[in-house]
Amino acid sequence: MPRKKILLVDDSSTVLMMERMILGKAAYDFVIATDGVEAVEKAKTEKPDLILMDIVMPRLDGFGAVKAIREDPAMQGIPIIIVSTKSEAPRVEAAMKLGCQDYTTKPINGPELLAKIRALIGE
């Protein structure tokens, strides 16, 4: 059975490295995007099973990327988990309304994030 693929979206190389290491604890493959525009492109071409989406990014922020992904019928069903900082908590509700399935805050709690991913797509 092919491994599930996760699209990691963040403009910070530190966060991307942490996410890669956390996902390395489970049997997931991953692809990376470093801004919202690239996220939408990769979501279309890579067809990931799930997306971890940062909010503040260059070119297109996380909200814009989620909106674009949800507007495309081919990508509407991909679960999205927002990864935000604590101070962005008030904006998370807006992200959920755009069609995200869950959220987590930085600093990332690895076991908690893996549990959220498993709940959405299994392993």
Add this chain to the structure above:
Amino acid sequence: VRDPALSAADNSGLDASELEVVLRLFVAESEEGLTLMESGLLRLEQHPGDSETAARVFRAAHTLKGNSGAFGLTALGALAHTVEDVLDDLREGRSPVTPERITLLLEGVDALRQLLARGSEAPQELRGPHAELRRRLAASRRVAAGAEYRVDRGPGLTAVTDTGTLRITFGLFFPT
């Protein structure tokens, strides 16, 4: 003895060698971000309307704030948060780019660089000149959020607020 900064990141679920790799990357990315903030602020001083630079500098502060939390560097995170707030006001046009604000923000970048260099040896809370700098940064926001005051040519004071302009004229009474 483990580095306290690494211990603080224990809920990441990563082991010590993985955290060390991430910590090195964090330091390199943060140094790069601070350099970008410095050059961006100097550019903004010359080109106050450069919204792309304002957004880039804001994002660098935002990233530093978010990542410092992962290593328990709370003083660094707290100062980065206040700098980020001031930059957010500039980015969103809530307060103007002035030489005074740029100078204050550059002081902030210097202080962030010092705290980053001290790493986990820095105190958990901002102290002394760093605490004072944070207060000045926060105070510069409060003035901007409330109103921009300017002394007009005639007697009186004009307060420009979000909802409009209020002009208060002080009556000058000269006894005859």
